[in-house]
Amino acid sequence: MDNGPEYVSHTLVSWAEKQEITLIYTQPGNPQQNAYLERYNRTVRQEWLEQYLFESIQDVQEVATQWLWTYNHDRPNMGNSGLTPAQKLKTAA
Structure with a gap:
């Protein structure tokens, strides 16, 4: 998973630990490890998330x-x- 501050929160980390889920982060300086995810996130953000006031x-x-x-x-x-x-x-x- 991306280790950027917009994705990692103490609440998420605590929840994962309680569920016995291991979070594996991309290595700093290696954005190619999650290139597909980054592309998808950009598409979601540009095509609908920024288009509406929810x-x-x-x-x-x-x-x-x-x-x-x-x-x-x-x-x-x-x-x-x-x-x-x-x-x-x-x-x-």
Whole structure:
């Protein structure tokens, strides 16, 4: 996981310890270890998180669910030869 301050909190660390979950952080100076995650986080931030002013967690969940469905089913991905992730999954089966 990213070890940036926006992702790591004492509450998360405490919860993980109670659940007997080991957190493994990316090594400082090695951003390539989580390049896919960083790309996804940037996309989420730019495409919907910064676009709305949310009033409740339910609002966030609704927008996130709608965006994720569109991302997986309607939006072609050039890394998948222009297929959506759902189409790519079907071809892999």
